[in-house]
Amino acid sequence: MIYTVTLNPAIDYVMHPLTLDMGFTNRSSSEEIYCGGNGINVSTLLNELKVLNVAFGIAAGFTGEYLINTLQKSGISSNFVMLDHGFTRINVKLNGIVMTMVNGMGPKIPEKKVDELLERIDCIQPGDTLVLTGSIPKSLPENMYDIIMKRLAGRGIRFVVDAPGQLLMEALAAKPFLIKPNNHEVGRIFDARPETPEECIPFAEKLHERGAQNVIVSCGSHGALLYDNDCQVHTVPTAKIKLVNATGAGDSMVAGFVAKCQEGADYETALRFASACGTATAASRGIAKRATIDKVYARLNKIIEEQSN
Numbered sequence: 172m173i174y175t176v177t178l179n180p181a182i183d184y185v186m187h188p189l190t191l192d193m194g195f196t197n198r199s200s201s202e203e204i205y206c207g208g209n210g211i212n213v214s215t216l217l218n219e220l221k222v223l224n225v226a227f228g229i230a231a232g233f234t235g236e237y238l239i240n241t242l243q244k245s246g247i248s249s250n251f252v253m254l255d256h257g258f259t260r261i262n263v264k265l266n267g268i269v270m271t272m273v274n275g276m277g278p279k280i281p282e283k284k285v286d287e288l289l290e291r292i293d294c295i296q297p298g299d300t301l302v303l304t305g306s307i308p309k310s311l312p313e314n315m316y317d318i319i320m321k322r323l324a325g326r327g328i329r330f331v332v333d334a335p336g337q338l339l340m341e342a343l344a345a346k347p348f349l350i351k352p353n354n355h356e357v358g359r360i361f362d363a364r365p366e367t368p369e370e371c372i373p374f375a376e377k378l379h380e381r382g383a384q385n386v387i388v389s390c391g392s393h394g395a396l397l398y399d400n401d402c403q404v405h406t407v408p409t410a411k412i413k414l415v416n417a418t419g420a421g422d423s424m425v426a427g428f429v430a431k432c433q434e435g436a437d438y439e440t441a442l443r444f445a446s447a448c449g450t451a452t453a454a455s456r457g458i459a460k461r462a463t464i465d466k467v468y469a470r471l472n473k474i475i476e477e478q479s480n
């Protein structure tokens with residue numbers, strides 16, 4: 172079974188402004204709302220692939236209730252601790268000429284609610300996968316992922332960590348099965364500016380040496396690279412698309428990789444499928460649907476076949 176954890180979920184409110192002038196009233200041409208937060212995005216894509224999973228998390232208020240009800244309606248199993256105060260944040264995504272995001276702070280989480288979540292997460296069994304992804308709310312200890320992994324250590328659980336900077340570096344001690352920074356995050360860690368998968372290879376190798384079993388570095392439209400557990404390097408291009416909204420593309424990639432690995436696929440196949448999932452989401456409104464993933468995967472396989480001839 173795959174479990175995801177979303178400590179600070181969100182309602183993603185996507186607006187399509189015609190123009191964006193700071194200090195003036197701007198009008199949007201259309202709006203959409205999605206259940207967001209990285210773990211929820213991973214769960215949403217896994218659900219689209221019909222891969223059983225449970226979304227753990229913390230929610231609050233009317234937005235939290237909306238989130239939980241919507242997950243339920245979509246057939247996603249969730250196990251959320253509800254807070255007595257505050258509300259799950261609404262993250263505003265202004266999809267203009269460029270994408271501008273304003274992510275909320277989220278509610279204050281009391282210690283006893285964290286303990287309740289940790290007790291619920293204790294049900295995870297050997298062989299299960301736990302995806303820890305996204306930012307940590309300010310009211311929780313910064314090393315929250317470390318706390319969770321230490322609590323579950325030695326139980327044969329596969330950890331997947333997709334977190335920014337220092338949080339990611341601290342997670343390496345737990346020897347996670349997979350980490351997936353993007354090229355910008357890798358650049359910030361190593362004080363460099365890698366753009367392409369090839370340029371990311373030495374940094375992925377370092378992250379592997381420091382503890383991560385598999386390291387995917389995603390590079391947006393440039394594709395991605397995997398430095399695998401056997402020290403093999405795999406790179407994958409992307410299929411060309413009309414970019415709609417790349418929110419959740421990295422989460423979709425994580426979901427695709429984990430789903431394929433659980434199926435027993437080799438790393439090369441898992442990376443290729445993961446890339447298709449990321450691209451399909453970048454070409455979609457919200458997290459990609461199965462039909463789009465299948466179409467993009469077929470196109471990507473064709474591109475790779477043509478490149479090898």
Ligand SMILES: Nc1ncnc2c1ncn2[C@@H]1O[C@H](COP(=O)(O)OP(=O)(O)O)[C@@H](O)[C@H]1O
Binds near residue numbers: 354391422
């Ligand atoms: N503009 C794009 N065109 C095609 N594929 C994309 C695009 N943006 C993202 N992707 C796909 O999604 C993956 C993850 O995107 P990326 O932006 O690197 O991650 P993150 O969302 O974590 O920042 C990429 O490796 C690629 O497969």
Ligand SMILES: O=P(O)(O)OC[C@H]1O[C@](O)(COP(=O)(O)O)[C@@H](O)[C@@H]1O
Binds near residue numbers: 208209274418421422
């Ligand atoms: O926890 P953070 O860092 O504020 O990010 C939350 C946002 O990230 C997402 O989970 C994914 O967005 P990105 O693909 O831009 O990282 C959104 O659904 C959500 O609004």
